[in-house]
Amino acid sequence: MARIFDVAIVGAGAAGMMCALTAGQRGSSVVLIDHAKAPGEKIRISGGGRCNFTNIHAGPKNYLSANPHFMKSALARFTAADFLAMVDRHRIAWHEKTLGQLFCDDSAKDIIRMLLDEMRTGGVELRLGIDVAAIEKAEAGFRIETSEGQIEARALVIATGGKSIPKMGATGFAYKVAEQFGLAVTETRPGLVPLTLEPGQLTELTPLAGVAVDAEVRHGKTAFREALLFTHRGLSGPAILQISSYWREGDAITLSLEPDVDFSAVLKAARRENGRQAVQTVLAQHLPKRLAQYVTERLRIEKPLADLSDKVLDTVASFLHGWVVKPAGSEGYRTAEVTLGGIDVAGLDSKTMQAKTVPGLYFIGECVDVTGWLGGYNFQWAWASGRAAGESV
Numbered sequence: 001m002a003r004i005f006d007v008a009i010v011g012a013g014a015a016g017m018m019c020a021l022t023a024g025q026r027g028s029s030v031v032l033i034d035h036a037k038a039p040g041e042k043i044r045i046s047g048g049g050r051c052n053f054t055n056i057h058a059g060p061k062n063y064l065s066a067n068p069h070f071m072k073s074a075l076a077r078f079t080a081a082d083f084l085a086m087v088d089r090h091r092i093a094w095h096e097k098t099l100g101q102l103f104c105d106d107s108a109k110d111i112i113r114m115l116l117d118e119m120r121t122g123g124v125e126l127r128l129g130i131d132v133a134a135i136e137k138a139e140a141g142f143r144i145e146t147s148e149g150q151i152e153a154r155a156l157v158i159a160t161g162g163k164s165i166p167k168m169g170a171t172g173f174a175y176k177v178a179e180q181f182g183l184a185v186t187e188t189r190p191g192l193v194p195l196t197l198e199p200g201q202l203t204e205l206t207p208l209a210g211v212a213v214d215a216e217v218r219h220g221k222t223a224f225r226e227a228l229l230f231t232h233r234g235l236s237g238p239a240i241l242q243i244s245s246y247w248r249e250g251d252a253i254t255l256s257l258e259p260d261v262d263f264s265a266v267l268k269a270a271r272r273e274n275g276r277q278a279v280q281t282v283l284a285q286h287l288p289k290r291l292a293q294y295v296t297e298r299l300r301i302e303k304p305l306a307d308l309s310d311k312v313l314d315t316v317a318s319f320l321h322g323w324v325v326k327p328a329g330s331e332g333y334r335t336a337e338v339t340l341g342g343i344d345v346a347g348l349d350s351k352t353m354q355a356k357t358v359p360g361l362y363f364i365g366e367c368v369d370v371t372g373w374l375g376g377y378n379f380q381w382a383w384a385s386g387r388a389a390g391e392s393v
C-alpha cells in the first residue's frame with residue numbers, strides 16, 4: 001500500500017517550493033515532484049544569475065489578468081517585505097537596483113539554497129527527475145502515476161509554470177490538468193518578450209543593432225519608461241519587454257526617445273548659436289551617434305541648421321518623441337520570460353488558489369492567469385500564491 005501524503009506538489013520552481021515549505025512547516029506531510037534534475041532552475045538563471053527576487057512596490061496594478069482583483073488577497077497576505085524577511089533571516093546579501101527591484105549581491109543560488117533549507121525544516125520530501133504519466137481522483141484525494149510508481153495525496157498542487165523557455169523543461173502540463181478536471185484555461189501567449197520587425201523594416205534598422213537608448217514606449221494608454229535596445233531581430237530592452245505583454249499582433253507601438261529632452265528647443269537654440277552645424281551633430285549630443293545619423297537620413301535632413309525652418313526642426317522633434325513602429329511579431333516562447341494567460345482565475349478561490357469545483361486541487365504560480373511586469377513581480381506572485389496554497393492545503 002503506497003504511503004498517502006497530505007500534500008503532493010508537482011513543480012519544484014519558485015511557487016512549488018514556497019508552497020511546500022509553508023505546508024511542511026505547518027505540519028503536513030509533503031512530497032514535491034519535478035521532472036527536472038534540479039529544483040528552481042528558472043530562479044538560478046533569473047536576473048542575469050542574481051535573481052530579481054521581488055519588487056518592493058509590488059501591488060495588483062503591476063499584474064495582468066482577466067480579473068485585475070484576483071491577485072489582491074494573496075499579494076496582501078504575503079508581501080515583498082515578508083519575502084525579504086526570509087532572505088534576511090538566511091543572511092543573504094541583497095541590493096536594490098532601480099525601480100524597487102531587489103537582487104542578490106552574490107548569486108541566485110542563494111535563494112534556491114534558502115528555499116531548500118526551509119523545505120528541510122518542514123520535512124518536505126523532494127523527488128527530482130520524475131515524470132508524471134497521469135493524475136486521477138482517488139479515494140484519499142488524488143493518485144499520481146509517475147515513472148517511479150504511484151503517489152497518493154489528499155491535496156494536489158500544480159505548480160509547473162508556463163510555456164516559456166521550452167529548452168528548460170517548460171511544458172503545458174498545468175493547462176492539461178486543468179482541462180482534465182473541467183477548469184477553463186484562457187488563451188496563452190508569450191509575455192516579456194522581444195518584438196520582431198518585418199524584413200523590410202529590419203534591413204532599414206540594421207545599422208542600429210546594438211544601440212540602446214532611454215525611451216518611453218507606449219501602447220494605447222499603457223507606457224513604460226526604461227531602456228530600449230535595437231537588435232538584429234527587432235526591438236528589445238526592458239521598455240520593449242514590458243510593452244510586449246500588452247501588445248497584440250497588428251498593433252503599433254510609439255517610441256519616445258530621450259523623453260526628457262525638448263528636441264525642438266535644443267535644435268532651435270543650436271541654430272541660433274551656430275547655424276552651420278548639422279542636425280545630426282546636435283542630436284548626437286543627446287542620442288547615440290548611430291541613432292542621430294539614422295534619424296537625419298530617414299527624414300532626409302541634409303542642409304545645415306541655418307537653412308532649416310522651425311517646421312522642419314519640429315518634424316525632427318515630433319519623430320523622436322512619436323516614432324510609430326508596427327512590430328511583425330515576437331520572439332515567442334523561446335525567449336519569453338513569462339506566459340500570459342493560463343488557468344482561468346474565475347475557477348479558483350483567490351484566498352487559497354483552490355479550484356472551486358474540485359476540492360483539494362490547487363494551481364499556483366505562472367500557470368495561473370496572473371502575469372507580472374518585468375522587475376521581480378513574477379517571483380513575488382510565485383511566492384504569494386505558493387504561500388496562499390501552502391496555508392490552505
Ligand code: FDA
Binds near residue numbers: 033051169170338
Ligand atoms: P517555474 O517555471 O519556476 O517552475 C515550474 C517547475 O515545474 C519547473 O521546475 C519545471 O521543471 C517543473 N515542471 C514543468 N512541467 C513539469 C511536468 N510535466 N512534470 C514535472 N515537473 C514539471 N521573474 C522575476 O520576478 N524576476 C526575475 O529576475 C526573473 N528573471 C527571469 C529570467 C528568465 C530567463 C526567465 C525565463 C524568467 C524570469 N522570471 C523572472 C520569471 C520567473 O522565472 C517565473 O515567473 C517564475 O519562475 C514562475 O514560477 P513557477 O514556480 O510558477 O514556475
